[in-house]
Amino acid sequence: LFPRTPTGNEHWSLTPKTTTGDGITLGESVGGRLDRTLASPVAYCPVSIVRYRNGKEGVFPHILDRGKPGVIGVLANGKRFVNEALGYHDYTLAMVEQVPEDEEVCSWLIADQQYVRYLPLGMAKPLPIPI
Numbered sequence: 060l061f062p063r064t065p066t067g068n069e070h071w072s073l074t075p076k077t078t079t080g081d082g083i084t085l086g087e088s089v090g091g092r093l094d095r096t097l098a099s100p101v102a103y104c105p106v107s108i109v110r111y112r113n114g115k116e117g118v119f120p121h122i123l124d125r126g127k128p129g130v131i132g133v134l135a136n137g138k139r140f141v142n143e144a145l146g147y148h149d150y151t152l153a154m155v156e157q158v159p160e161d162e163e164v165c166s167w168l169i170a171d172q173q174y175v176r177y178l179p180l181g182m183a184k185p186l187p188i189p190i
Contacts, residue, residue, distance in 0.1 A: 060100035062155065063164060070164065071106050071118050103151030105132075105166070107181045119181045121168060122147050129174030132166045134158060140166070 060080070061070045072078075083093055105125070106118035124130060126144035134140050134157060141153035158164045168180060176186045 060095075062100065063160070071108060073104055073106060073118060073120055099148070099152060103148045103155070105147055105151050105154070109182055120147070121181060124168060124180050125150055127174065127178060129171040129178075130180070131169050133169060134166050135162060143168075 061067075064070055067079075087093065105121040107121065109117045109119050111117065125132060125147070130143055131139050132141060132143050132150065132154075134154070140157045141150055143150065145153075154166050155164050170178075170180050174180065175183065176188075178185055
């Protein structure tokens with residue numbers, strides 16, 4: 060149900076790759092109907108791709124990072140596009156809506172030096188505090 064995903068692989072999600080809509084298909088096969096008039100077809104959450112030492116990939120949800128002082132989210136054009144303190148669904152929905160149709164839907168979280176010194180940003184841990 061993700062918009063703007065012609066191959067089905069354009070969005071990263073917290074759901075397992077095996078979640079492919081089989082429940083919807085099964086329900087429709089016995090006469091069920093899916094209400095597609097909802098405000099949003101999905102529960103959005105901004106995630107980063109994480110590459111583990113064993114070569115596997117996963118995702119890290121940016122549920123808490125965005126709203127802290129010293130962090131902004133920008134699109135590929137380098138411009139801020141949303142109030143980062145809004146809910147994670149609102150952040151991602153704004154990203155999907157504001158990225159031009161012919162571009163990849165993605166954003167970057169940028170943090171200042173004070174932030175990265177004391178707070179984690181995704182999988183990046185704070186800098187060590189000198190003793």
